[in-house]
Amino acid sequence: MHQNKPMQAPVFSATILGSSAATPTSTRNPSAILLNMDYKYYLVDCGEGTQIQLRRMHIKLQKINHVFISHLHGDHFFGVIGLISTMHLMGRDKELHLFGPPRLEEIVQLQLEASLTELVYPLVFHPTQAGKEEVIYESDIHFVKSFPLEHRIETTGFIFGEKPRRRKIDKAFLLKEDVPVPWMMRIKDGADYVSPSGVVYPNAEITKQPPAPRTFAYCSDTRYSPDVVQYVQGVDLLYHEATFMEELKEAAREKYHSTAAQAALTAKQAGAKHLLLGHFSARYKKLDGILGEAKAVFENTSLAKEGEVTEV
Numbered sequence: 001m002h003q004n005k006p007m008q009a010p011v012f013s014a015t016i017l018g019s020s021a022a023t024p025t026s027t028r029n030p031s032a033i034l035l036n037m038d039y040k041y042y043l044v045d046c047g048e049g050t051q052i053q054l055r056r057m058h059i060k061l062q063k064i065n066h067v068f069i070s071h072l073h074g075d076h077f078f079g080v081i082g083l084i085s086t087m088h089l090m091g092r093d094k095e096l097h098l099f100g101p102p103r104l105e106e107i108v109q110l111q112l113e114a115s116l117t118e119l120v121y122p123l124v125f126h127p128t129q130a131g132k133e134e135v136i137y138e139s140d141i142h143f144v145k146s147f148p149l150e151h152r153i154e155t156t157g158f159i160f161g162e163k164p165r166r167r168k169i170d171k172a173f174l175l176k177e178d179v180p181v182p183w184m185m186r187i188k189d190g191a192d193y194v195s196p197s198g199v200v201y202p203n204a205e206i207t208k209q210p211p212a213p214r215t216f217a218y219c220s221d222t223r224y225s226p227d228v229v230q231y232v233q234g235v236d237l238l239y240h241e242a243t244f245m246e247e248l249k250e251a252a253r254e255k256y257h258s259t260a261a262q263a264a265l266t267a268k269q270a271g272a273k274h275l276l277l278g279h280f281s282a283r284y285k286k287l288d289g290i291l292g293e294a295k296a297v298f299e300n301t302s303l304a305k306e307g308e309v310t311e312v
């Protein structure tokens with residue numbers, strides 16, 4: 001009796017475009033991450049200069065069809081109008097879906113009107129709500145949820161997830177056996193196959209196990225709260241802001257930001273597999289202190305760095 005090898009998991013990675021907090025530095029850009037989920041590209045936040053970062057990294061702008069903005073602090077959305085405009089000048093015809101706080105639509109409309117720009121492609125706006133967790137996007141294979149963060153203005157985090165996949169029927173078996181169509185779905189859902197002559201084929205022998213669905217969570221900007229922890233339970237990769245270190249814990253609380261240790265505590269309490277820290281204050285030239293502080297609480301931590309790709 002043989003067990004089929006599991007199917008290979010599709011690509012699911014996060015490319016850091018910007019890792020800086022409010023003011024950019026000569027080496028760190030404002031917040032933006034590009035997710036590649038099975039060659040669907042989702043842009044998460046779009047700080048100033050994001051389109052230039054995409055160019056530097058040889059990522060084609062027009063591949064992006066969905067942009068998600070967490071809140072209306074400039075370091076998270078000042079790049080939106082630039083990206084929209086360049087897509088227009090390049091003659092885009094596909095829809096662009098923009099998700100974000102309701103007033104983002106007004107801001108973008110005003111910028112377009114003032115420059116007498118009539119976009120050559122449809123821009124579809126989807127307002128988010130900061131008060132509750134909700135599914136804001138779904139395809140056959142992916143979903144995106146927004147959830148409330150604790151920041152000075154209304155802010156949402158996002159969960160990007162893969163939907164569970166069906167089992168895959170072994171090609172060799174399909175060539176050998178003439179499986180009637182109605183059986184196909186049942187086998188993919190886990191049923192054993194019974195041939196017309198009564199032979200039973202156990203499901204594990206004729207199908208491949210699908211890869212386990214993975215999730216990526218985005219938490220920027222927020223101060224530490226157990227209420228945030230509940231929304232990111234069990235994620236594979238947690239991106240979390242770490243604006244300050246513990247020495248500035250009070251400032252972090254007042255400014256509605258997190259310390260590196262607090263980001264690590266969220267990862268630990270949520271049972272995340274991997275923590276990626278970002279949104280670093282310009283005061284920290286070197287980031288070893290931030291990393292060390294987080295690792296003391298949650299070992300599997302790394303630092304966001306412009307141009308680096310992390311597998312989910």
Ligand SMILES: [Zn+2]
Pocket residue numbers: 021022031073075076221279
């Ligand atoms: Zn910020």
Ligand SMILES: [Zn+2]
Pocket residue numbers: 071073151221
């Ligand atoms: Zn902010």
